[in-house]
Amino acid sequence: MANADCIIIQGSNMAEAHPVGFQWVMEAKARGARIIHVDPRFTRTSANAHKHIPTRAGTDVVLLGALINHVLSNDLYFEDYIKAFTNASSIVSSDFQDTEDLEGLFSGFDPETGSYDTDSWQYSASQEGERVGDASTFTGRDGSHYTSGHAGASEAFGAGGPPLEHGLPERDETLQDPHTVFQILKRHYSRYTPEMVTETCGISRADFDYLADSLVSNSGRERTTCFAYAVGWTQHVGGAQFIRTAAILQLLMGNVGRPGSGIMALRGHATIQGSTDIPTLFNLLPGYLPMVSVGEHDDFAAYTDSIGRSEQKGYWANSRAYAVNLLKAWWGDAATAENDFAFDYLPRLNGPAGTYQTLMRMLDDGVDGYFLLGQNPAVGSANGRMQRLGMSHLKWMVVRDFSMIESATWWKEGPEIDSGELRTEDIGTEIFFLPAANHTEKAGSFTQTQRLVQWREKAVEPPGDAQSELEFLFDLGNRIREKLKDSTDPRDRPLLDLTWDYPVDESGEVDPEAVIAEINGRFESGPDAGKPLTSYTQMTDDGSTSGGCWIYTGVYADGINQAARKKPRTEQDEFAHEWAWAWPANRRILYNRASADADGKPWSERKKLMWWDDEQKCWSGPDVPDFPADKDPHDPGDTDAGGPAALAGNDAFIMQADGRGWLYAPTGLVDGPLPTHYEPVESAIPNPLYPQQSNPTRVSFQDRHNLNAPGTSGTHQDVYPYVFSTYRVTEHHTAGGMSRWLPYLSELQPELFCEISPELAEEVGIEPYGWATVISPRAAIEAIALVTERMTPLTVAGQTVHQIGLPYHWAQGTHAVVDGDSVNDLIGMNLDANTQIQNSKVTACTIRPGRRPRGKARQELVEQLQREAGLTLSTGDTRVTAPDFPEGTHPEDIDLSTGETIEESFDLPAHHRQGPQSPGLSEDGKHEQGGEED
């Protein structure tokens, strides 16, 4: 990042959330780079940027789309780059219909299921019946050279998306064919004008021009621009598409795979990257292999073909090897070629099983036990109230943490105890609080946001009963296996056959190095049997090698823990290849082939990174080439061979089935091949671009505790006239479990506050640093008001939009040094269909001066407003507003406006989940509604 000439930070408050990472921005600034911060709030990031551009939360696609339109219509894109490395010239099926044609929807939408059939989005194949798809873990969804994508995509495509058949799309190198990606892109974004930006985002023409000029003048051969984003983009319905928009823009400007370029995902947790690489996510297996889905993956071949067919280009062609190695690592000798390497041991999904779906199941008493491993959902998850209510339905739960977090104490001192909704004596949940070892008390690896796997040495022994998760899980596995050892039930075979014989030290503790060695993989047979693999290219699909996570292969190369390398930075170059280990293959900049032109020459001396050395016949440069090291830039690729051999010399995007950076994503996304602006669910602003108001594929949950504000529907928009965003501040960490217990952090930000503009304060009569109560359709909280010019009211579509800022670190309890109301109680559960990540950045609310009511009156206030607004279970849950589409079926409605008591008016099933949910794929490739039925 320090090499960038312009850094656009959007959807991130980098200086506050990642202060140490921000040093590189400041360094770039000191070197003369221009820093621009686009954000609803003026934050500490804005304070250090050259310019802060206030915007309306949730409208990023409009702004970025307008930049795309700007560079396309003024021929300001990097032509040589896009011709060489992107799919601009690829021709898309003539069946494809754009939002231009369908009032904001793409072709293939099924209003019954609320999902798309993506058939018409495909490339037009050179031969009938062949389609080319994305196989990328790394760029399919966001095009970033840093990020590996967020946890997610629809559960059906772990790796990045079907289908992955062999073949090359038709191309028109002149980019003139109306069905080329380039022309589609031009048409799609033609609506996204600077005027539309003013109208939608509230950004002035002058600010837009400044941004556009900064980007354009800092892109090209000599210069690069870098984007940085964080949860300001992901935590939206449509968040994945926000990132895609930036990816398209960056590809058009040639800002991918080059020094100081790209889109930097700023992730919020020590190893959140690692926990998607080696996921504890319902839809993924290690290495971005998908979990098995019933119907779609009925046998092993179907499973691996859905990830990557052996005939296709690039590294996903070897998906079978990756899967075999994983199965072999888990089930050892029980995994044989005969039993498809124990493929049947894997459980099957038939719909999403994410944390919010699990919550709904909890409320139905469908879940008995819940493990919380260092997580505080009572505070950190959307609709914290429902989380706590859900936990009260459990039979038991295990909370592993350092201190008495609110998810462990909700039964005793949660807000619902205060209000009388729950009575401690009535709650049957059995709770085990197990003290956890912290990062100094165990060895292990974290994977940071740039995919660097860093090993931590153990400093001291954990105190008292504290254990590492490794210890706990190993012990739990041992106990379970011991208790089942005489079982003959076939369902217990996967547990009993599991490779679980990790070496332990004298005190019985398992050696984490043994686990990372298993993740790395080894030769199972042959002359090198037992030796660690050095690269995933050594993985075979015949069971002679094993490896728990193929992308991590190499981390234990030569039997040395490469992640533990700590060669000082002063003794190596800026890439510091001998500091820890980055997956894949210790590569520091992904797609760095694109740092050289089609002929393999650097685009410019200034932005030189990797180049083709014609004498040595190899790629050379300071980084590890992200390309077959000896593939000549002019190599046409052996398309019959499949896999890496099929890559042409300029197929820089080696994980894509066509080797190209995707301006247009024919697969991999469930809500459209091109990012499109939809208004946030509760937005009161009519979508200025299309009749289709909101993302039609969003995942929602209809429940009396999860009502939506009316948004543009209904007649009582004035009940929740404002919107708020949640965020974090430097001084705290997420739900506070690791910061509210520390005096040195607590004193720095001791109380929950809300940030409001002087205009809003005036409007509702709130005094600076006085109390304010924020009420959403879900809950009411109180906060100290910081009345500040850092918040700017925007004029959008003739309306004044007031945005409120609310950090979410506080919660009610008596154990932390500081407490406060939990902001996430306000947020409804509306998820991005691609990632299942909830929206937390745009929520409707109202704000009043003074403190909130206590006890029962608190929820009564919430319900009073619900009635005033006339909310029903389906309010704001209308999927299709484009007039050409028939409405989907409506769930049963209830009338809250009658003023009945809450018990009476909610004399209904506690929740109602008939609404469309994230689609799963059935065998015929059609999307169908997700599995859970009420």
Added chain:
Amino acid sequence: MPRFSFLEWPVVRQLRDGDILGRGTAVTSQHTRDKKPRTVEADHVAHSVCPYCAVGCGQLVYSKDGKVTQIEGDPDSPISRGRLCPKGAASEQLVNSPRRVTTVRYRRPHGTEWEDLDLETALDMIADRFLEARRRHWEETDEKGRTLRRTMGIASLGGATIDNEENYLAKKLFTAAGAVQMENQARI
């Protein structure tokens, strides 16, 4: 307090040491002269990584007699160059916080207070409950008769400060047990 020695009396040293105004050398105490950073006194220094955000700043963890005495940035790290944010800088308190709970706590169903519980017993109870929940909510097939072989009785939600190795074991164990409802912070 050390025994009084006339020659070491600062008033005398003021006259003796060329620090007539008593500003420097004349007035130092033995305690001051013996000052050493506690990093020097540590008997072990571990190379670690900050547990907060995903920047992955290097930390040096100093400990003495099995207790962490100081945590500061690792200047060797190419990522952080020895710098830490306030959270990273406060992480010594995370380790030694007086509010930290280090024993097992148990709340029985309908109980109103926490109780103590032996770790061994707790782990065994959890294993029993795990198997019971797994059994109760086992789904062998879906409504169309297609194999699911999974349980919906157990769910897990992990933070993102769980090591890769730990996540790996968790995924391995839960998947083998058929427990598919596994999520972590990455989605939150």
Added chain:
Amino acid sequence: MTHSSYDEYRQPEPEGGRRKRGGGGKRRRRSPLDGGAGGDGSHEMAMVEDVEFESYYGRPVVKAPPWETPIGIYLFVGGLAGASGLLQAGAALSGNAELRRTARLVAIGAVGVGTPALVIDLGRPERFLHMMRVFKVSSPMSLGTWILSSYATGAGMTAANEVDRMTGERLPLGPLRPLLRLAEGPSAALQGVMGAPLAAYTAVLLGDTAVPTWNAARHGLPYVFVSSASLAAGGMAMALTSRRNAGPARLLAAAGVVGDIVGMHYTKSRMHPLESEPLEEGTPGKLLTWAERLAVAGGIGTLFARRSRTIAVASGLALAGASALTRFGVLHAGHESVKDPRRVMIPQKDRLEKRRAAGITGDSITTGW
């Protein structure tokens, strides 16, 4: 600012409002009447002219030493002791045994009260002896310590002699009695020599701080303090001595009253209005007003004290009270002056501007280069 009926759930508010409010931005103060609206609102603000003013949320810029009531007492009794030291020396030289005895007993009483007061006010009283580690000419407190301890030594010896004599040599001194008598002369001299420094050093102690009112008073405060000491010692001696022998005490007290009043006016005249204001307003202002009234009353009393013991006692006590009030007034005025950053910022800006206007531009802490 109660907005909702639930505001009662607010945590108890500390004195002066829960939140120290006040903008970081520009403030204009227009009249003395809007005092209390700014700063932390915890005290009256009195006013100078309409002045533009920047500060950091109205927070104090400098801090006052944590000197509370014991130090106020010490300032008073220290002065009392100091001037009594002079009185006893004069009385000894002039052979006024009664006045000598009174002065010595007052002195030892004052030292006996003052020294513990000093110790009590320390953050770590057990380390009182650390005061004797060094001898620092740059530190009025250090010098004061040595002055006080020398003085106390002398006062102890002279008082012991007096007590011994008053008790008819019944103290069990044995062979030490001749030594005690031998030391009486030098001790009286020491007490006399240290008397004036003891009375004066506290003025330097206060002046040698960054506390605006004290620091600005440095040009005149020593005069006030020695005068206040004189009137107190004179007054006490006058009250406790027979009219016949109290002549010098009355004169000293009268001189003290004149010096005190003139000195205070002179002191204020050298101060920036914002710096002298705390001496005139608020609680310290009241204390000082009453100090002046008592001093005047006591001073007038001295003129008639020769005639009536009652008047002597009354005016003596009035003078002692005046001195005590003066000390507390000055002490608290200093504390008051740090609360409002204007008293620091504006006089400093003014003097900087004045120097710049005079062509001295090189000594600013803020530089554009």
Added chain:
Amino acid sequence: MGLLSGPEADPAADAGWGHDHDRKGFFTDTSICIGCKACEVACKEWNHNPQDGNLQIMGSSYDNTGSLGANTWRHVAFVEQGKDRIEEARETGRKLVSLGMPSIGPRSGASTPGGRPGEDLSRADTAPPDTPEFRWLMSSDVCKHCTHAGCLDVCPTGALFRTEFGTVVVQEDICNGCGTCVGGCPFGVIERRDDGTVAPKGQRGRVQQDVPNKGTANKCTLCYDRLVEGEEPACAKTCPTTSIKFGDHDDMVESAHERIAQLHEQGMTEARLYGANPEDGVGGTGSVFLLLDEPEVYGLPPDPQVPTKDLPHMYRTAAVAMGGMLAATALAFLGGRR
């Protein structure tokens, strides 16, 4: 030797340390401070200073520790300003530049100031960056480690001393908490640590920290106990953006001059240095700051003078007063004989 004010090349030597030590100091460049407060935390963590305040929002933007004091030795100020004030800051900065270097000039120490005397900023005037509508200033304050340290000179126990690094440090085993130093500091830095400063929230009796060194004066030591082993202070080490720089005082002053010249070239005339002038009222500070507005805005005094600067004068005044007192006494006895 033995000066109470004015330029002073080597304060350590003046305190008996000889000349073979380099004076150490900070240069805090507030133009690159991101307000993360890592310095506050790293400082407290290293020095085991207790938590401050009553755990309530103080009403000063994001600043909830208020000011420097016994427990907070690094303090980050947050100031929100609108356009008018920004323009005013630019204007006052421009005036400062036009004052130029002092005619008497620093005789020693500050080596090569980056700015040019009486620099004509008419050029900068024409091309300043567009005045933004709003700005948010952040600045990490710390003990100034003055060349002429009021706290040190008034300390009666020798607890405060000048180290071999030219810094000013309290010896916690010596200080008896007399509090004289508190008034001696023209910047309001040093403070006595009292028991009452640690107030747990509410009546719940939450974190009760051990409070070391109760009753003694406390302030930044410039991490004396780290410097003795050649380590840098905790705050400077942790600062993510190098807003806090640590090094030889001469180098710090020089880089401050270079930085200010650089900013002025970019048209940022609001930038100015604080404490880099050895002719100022404290002989220049060991901790030099680059500010973007007048010092008052950050809670810094505009013209601090070390009180001991006037001490000789005060002693003279006192001597006169004592003389008067003696004379009055003498006259009283002479007159009293009547």
